Amino acid sequence: MAKLKSPEQIERIAAAGAIVAQCLRLLQQRARPGVRTRELDALAERFIRSRGAEPAFKGYHGYPASICASPNSLVVHGIPDDYELTPGDVLSLDVGVELDGWIADAALTVAVGRPSPTARRLLDTTRAALYAGIAKAQPGAHLGDVSHAIQQRVEQDGFSVIRALVGHGVGRAMHEEPQIPNFGRPGTGPLLEPGMVLAIEPMVNAGGHEVEMGPDNWAVYSRDGSLAAHFEHTIAVTREGPRILTPWDPDAPAALVRESASEKAERGSAESALTPHREVR
Incomplete structure (x- = not known):
């Protein structure tokens, strides 16, 4: 059963989400050829802690890093290491903040x-599928409406949603109910209610949907070696519709972001940390 959050609690999650968004924009800027994923992890941890927060992934069930950095056929949960980015790579970056x-x-x-x-x-x-799913997260809709919208958007372009991995509720804990598959039938599953906070995250392979676990028991790869992509937002279901709480995307549909005044102020104060002449050390 999903844990419903009050408006005040949603604002608390949005404050953590603002730091997530800032961190992802910073990492996106720094993901260049010659950079090692370990360097991105160190940068992220310094940035998160500089904002008075904690990296939520570090130590979670023993996970050793602050972010997940997953290149190419590595779908999710890639532990940052000495892998050096090269031109033509795609790199999935996943950040959690407490x-x-x-x-x-x-x-x-x-x-x-x-x-x-x-x-x-x-x-x-995959990015378009994320927003297609979020747009269906309306009060009174069903979770299957979200899942179906993601699946339909992915499959119309000839790609495959990964069926073994799901999104989830989030709040006090990293993973709360409900689980959110990226495939399904409209009109099925739990009803969506104001106060639900959900991490919606399409994970998509260019080839087949099958995946396999790597030898470290964290990394998940596409079984056929095809490229993978992963996009995710934490969103709140509100009476006015879905609201994105992790606004990393400047091109996201404006109706889905609806920043509060406090978030706008926080975002504005953080812009200097994301400019080229300022280094986070």
């Missing part, structure tokens, strides 16, 4: 250098 006991979680996939036509289509499709 602030004053509340957690937000989001992800994006970036192209390193010039992407192949398939990689570009995969990233565009």
